[in-house]
Amino acid sequence: MIYYDLKIEAKRKSIGNVVARDTELRRIARTLKRQYNNNCLIRGDSGTGKTALLEAFAYQIAENKIPGFEKYQLAKLDTTSLKRTIAGLANPEVAAHLIGAFRNLPENTIVFIDDFENIILENKFSDFNQIFEPFFERTDLQLFITISENRYIKLHEENPSFFQNFEQINLKESDSKETSEIITALASSFEKEYGITIGPEAIATVVDLAKKISSDKKSPLRAIHLLDEALAFAKISADTKLEKLHVQEIFAEKTGIPSATLNSDDSTLLKNLEEEIQKNVVGQDPAIKIIADIVRRGRMGLRNPNRPTGSFLFLGPSGVGKTELSKVLAKTVYGSERAFTRIDMSEFGEQHTVQRLIGAPPGYVGFEAGGQLTNAIAEQPYSLILLDEIEKAHSKIFDIFLQVFDDGRLSDGQGKTINFTNSIVIATSNLGINEIAEAFTDNVDVNSPEFIEATLMPILMQNFRTEFLNRFDAIIVFNPLNIEDLIKIAMLEIQKIELRTQDHKIKFNIDPETLRSKIISIADPRFGARPIKRFIETTCEGLIAAKLLNR
Numbered sequence: 373m374i375y376y377d378l379k380i381e382a383k384r385k386s387i388g389n390v391v392a393r394d395t396e397l398r399r400i401a402r403t404l405k406r407q408y409n410n411n412c413l414i415r416g417d418s419g420t421g422k423t424a425l426l427e428a429f430a431y432q433i434a435e436n437k438i439p440g441f442e443k444y445q446l447a448k449l450d451t452t453s454l455k456r457t458i459a460g461l462a463n464p465e466v467a468a469h470l471i472g473a474f475r476n477l478p479e480n481t482i483v484f485i486d487d488f489e490n491i492i493l494e495n496k497f498s499d500f501n502q503i504f505e506p507f508f509e510r511t512d513l514q515l516f517i518t519i520s521e522n523r524y525i526k527l528h529e530e531n532p533s534f535f536q537n538f539e540q541i542n543l544k545e546s547d548s549k550e551t552s553e554i555i556t557a558l559a560s561s562f563e564k565e566y567g568i569t570i571g572p573e574a575i576a577t578v579v580d581l582a583k584k585i586s587s588d589k590k591s592p593l594r595a596i597h598l599l600d601e602a603l604a605f606a607k608i609s610a611d612t613k614l615e616k617l618h619v620q621e622i623f624a625e626k627t628g629i630p631s632a633t634l635n636s637d638d639s640t641l642l643k644n645l646e647e648e649i650q651k652n653v654v655g656q657d658p659a660i661k662i663i664a665d666i667v668r669r670g671r672m673g674l675r676n677p678n679r680p681t682g683s684f685l686f687l688g689p690s691g692v693g694k695t696e697l698s699k700v701l702a703k704t705v706y707g708s709e710r711a712f713t714r715i716d717m718s719e720f721g722e723q724h725t726v727q728r729l730i731g732a733p734p735g736y737v738g739f740e741a742g743g744q745l746t747n748a749i750a751e752q753p754y755s756l757i758l759l760d761e762i763e764k765a766h767s768k769i770f771d772i773f774l775q776v777f778d779d780g781r782l783s784d785g786q787g788k789t790i791n792f793t794n795s796i797v798i799a800t801s802n803l804g805i806n807e808i809a810e811a812f813t814d815n816v817d818v819n820s821p822e823f824i825e826a827t828l829m830p831i832l833m834q835n836f837r838t839e840f841l842n843r844f845d846a847i848i849v850f851n852p853l854n855i856e857d858l859i860k861i862a863m864l865e866i867q868k869i870e871l872r873t874q875d876h877k878i879k880f881n882i883d884p885e886t887l888r889s890k891i892i893s894i895a896d897p898r899f900g901a902r903p904i905k906r907f908i909e910t911t912c913e914g915l916i917a918a919k920l921l922n923r
Contacts, residue, residue, distance in 0.1 A: 404514045446482055
């Protein structure tokens with residue numbers, strides 16, 4: 373069986389000594405010095421630094437930095453070698469040889485096994501009690517293992533008695549302060565490797581942006597990977613100093629947020645949020661004001677950090693701008709049209725379709741594909757999800773969003789936690805459209821709490837549970853569009869067509885009265901602005917095509 377002498381490795385500087393886990397290091401030292409139950413188990417998610425903690429502790433012992441451990445032997449078992457040996461445990465001679473080897477270890481020996489779950493294979497885990505019995509019998513031998521949180525939970529169910537022999541330390545994801553300390557300590561070695569200077573501003577940017585990246589890895593590893601890739605980018609760019617812009621560029625590629633958005637003045641964007649949305653959405657100023665206020669508070673960190681940036685239920689007739697406002701909001705807040713995903717909830721009318729949203733569990737058809745909802749946020753956590761016609765979904769679907777709205781997180785079919793705290797979730801519904809139209813005709817404020825509570829809530833509660841409705845930050849009612857609104861929308865559509873065809877230098881000369889007359893003739897309250905948009909597209913694109921063909 374192969375092992376590494378960690379005292380020699382420490383002198384060679386071939387193991388790490390960078391970790392901001394003083395509390396955990398003290399607990400490990402106390403555990404290994406105890407007379408009873410003095411074996412140590414470090415469990416935690418991938419990326420939290422289990423291996424780094426093990427190596428940092430071994431390094432401190434090797435350097436005589438922890439009193440009382442000067443005479444200890446440090447042996448880290450080779451995982452591949454141990455795995456091969458354990459694979460032969462069915463042979464009694466192999467088992468006896470392994471037990472004997474452990475029993476004959478010299479006193480004051482700490483045996484380290486990293487990634488303990490990797491040696492289990494298909495063996496019956498209960499056999500491990502016997503294999504590691506020498507450590508549990510002798511007080512002068514200690515076993516120090518690390519294991520991932522998911523595998524620990526499964527293995528603990530199979531053999532709880534094995535884990536009773538360990539003092540367990542649950543290693544959590546490092547916070548910003550700890551991550552900053554780790555990155556700062558690592559900076560010098562990265563500088564030597566890349567020949568690039570790393571300034572404090574770059575480190576601060578790495579720490580800040582790393583926590584916003586959706587990944588299977590936790591911090592500090594997530595931050596280390598971001599730093600490493602940013603340095604590679606700087607190296608390829610022939611730069612001698614890592615700048616904030618290098619980190620932002622890598623972050624932008626990973627999240628889909630344009631780097632220009634990261635460099636823009638966020639306070640200016642938030643201050644002018646209503647005006648930016650109103651440039652493209654007509655006739656819905658009361659709704660825009662409510663939405664902008666909630667999103668503004670969410671982006672400034674004034675709201676519950678464990679909830680999405682905003683969650684809204686949009687009500688109103690078809691074609692009044694619910695989807696258009698969602699698209700504009702996504703582009704304005706997240707800086708890209710890619711930051712928008714629309715899910716047609718009419719496709720989720722059956723209970724079993726829940727799996728299509730979050731992904732099938734292991735062993736089921738489609739397991740590898742993931743879920744339509746969870747994939748969208750995992751790939752682009754800074755984005756807006758539009759749940760169109762949500763009243764057509766099965767009631768079981770709503771349970772998924774209770775967790776999203778409450779905790780800002782959702783576990784997909786593979787058990788991976790998806791973070792929704794940087795997203796905006798909007799659901800649309802056509803419920804109550806007749807009541808909304810009638811109230812609008814009578815000059816009633818359809819966004820007033822009185823109208824929503826007295827008129828719309830009874831209708832909504834026939835389709836949704838109260839606890840589901842209460843999870844939304846706001847229920848937003850869209851006004852039916854009048855003729856003046858439709859004329860403004862027509863002009864916006866014409867401007868969009870001119871922008872799309874600007875290479876041909878075509879401009880439209882519009883007679884206001886002719887446009888008004890045409891809009892009045894085709895306007896239909898049932899369909900909002902859709903007939904107008906269709907008319908403008910057909911007419912203007914037809915004129916452009918004829919003009920280009922006759923050149």
